Amino acid sequence: MRGRLALGWLTAALVVGLAPAGSLAAGPAAAAASGPGATASRAEAGPRLSVPAAALRRAVSCSGKARRGRTPVLLVHGTGTTGKETWRLGWQQSLRAEGRAVCVVDLPRFGTGDVQDNAQYVVHALRHLQGKAGDRDVSVVALSKGMTETLLALRVWPDVARQVDDVVGLAGVMDRGSRAIAAQCAADPCVPALHQVATGSAFLRAVTRHPLPRGISYTAVSTPLDRTVTPQPGANRQRGVRPVSIDAVCPGRAARFGVGHAQVLGDAVARALVRDALARRGPASPARVPRSTCGREHFPGFDEAGFTRLAAVVAARRHATTTREPRVRSWLRR
Incomplete structure (x- = not known):
């Protein structure tokens, strides 16, 4: 019960608790993303990156040898936390134990800024x-x-999409967005x-005018008790993506264990679905x-105590x- 209460705190912090420290000027995003564009090791098929190259480099950390073992994995966090905070709660360790190299990206401002x-x-x-993985x-x-950020990256920058096997979303925000968030905002x-x-x-x-790249297996893992990405199950249904509710695996599971939006991160069935998607x-x-x-x-290996500590940190931000x-942006309006 104590663990579930902590997970509930984090759910609130991720959305409702993103309380203001001040106000941004209405209109265009801040110019923090301006500056010299980063360049890829091969010709870019998408728009030039406007985020400074140094910031992009600092945001990625990797472990393992991507040219060996099972398919390497990039982990992308949600809103209100960092990549390191989110994925060190058991995911990095679990994926490495499967024989996978793992990279983690840290989005700026705890992922609260412009999705673009x-x-x-x-x-x-x-x-x-991909450079570390070779071919x-x-x-x-x-x-x-x-x-959302992952699907946008694949849609607008085709060069990265060509070398992606699986994309798995955990309580992910898809093209329909969230009515609960719309009401809040x-x-x-x-x-x-x-x-x-x-x-x-x-x-x-604008995003929906760009089709999802073919040749990638997309899975959307959801819970019927998600009160952040709503309505369920419709919010996770999208052409080209297989929606899988944890209750489709174990009927009544969400209610039994109180698995809401944030709780998916530690859920045993959600982890098993990710393992299945990556392995097959x-x-x-x-x-x-x-x-x-x-x-x-x-x-196994999920750090419930660490999650409890993180919940308090996130709630205070x-x-x-x-x-x-x-x-x-102009490149998305095309």
Whole structure:
């Protein structure tokens, strides 16, 4: 019970608790993303990156040898935390134990800023991991809004999409956005990124004009008790993506263990679905998850105590908010 309460705190902190420390000027995003563009090791097929190359390099950390073992993985975090905070709770260790090299990207401002800037960090991280992997494919596991940035990176920068095998979202925000976030941002100022993933945003309208690249297996792992990405299950249904609810594996699981939006991070079935997607051809399949997984709340190695500590840290953070979403960039309007 203590662990579930801590997870609930983090859920609130990730969305409702993104309280203002001040106000951003309404309109275009800050110029922090301006400066010389980063260059890839091969000719770019997408727009030039506007985030300074040094910032992009500092945001990526990797472990393991990407040219060996199983498919290497990039981990992309959600809103309100850092990559290191999110994935050191058991994911990095678990994936490394499977024989996978792992890279983690840290989005600036705890992922609260313009998604169009954040996606460039994902692009750079993918290019970095792909360079380490040689001619091997890589995969991506993304939490919450990290799925939005991942899909944007693949849609707009085709060179990185060509070397991606699987993309798995954990309670990810898809093309329909979230009605709950839309209602929140209509009532009170929000951080820029939440305006963008609110249902009906100009950003999402522009994104949906860019089709998902083919040849990649997409899985959207969800829980019916998600009160952040809503409505469920519709919010996670998208053409070309296989939606898989944890309750499709173990009926009644979400209610039994109280698995809401943030709780997916430590959920044993969610972890098993990621393992299945990465290990086999195509997206994850509920039928292949061992029934024995249904009796476990968390996956082996999940740091519940660390999650409790992180919940307190995240809840105390304050972020600059605005009443309007960032402008849609010219490269996304095309």
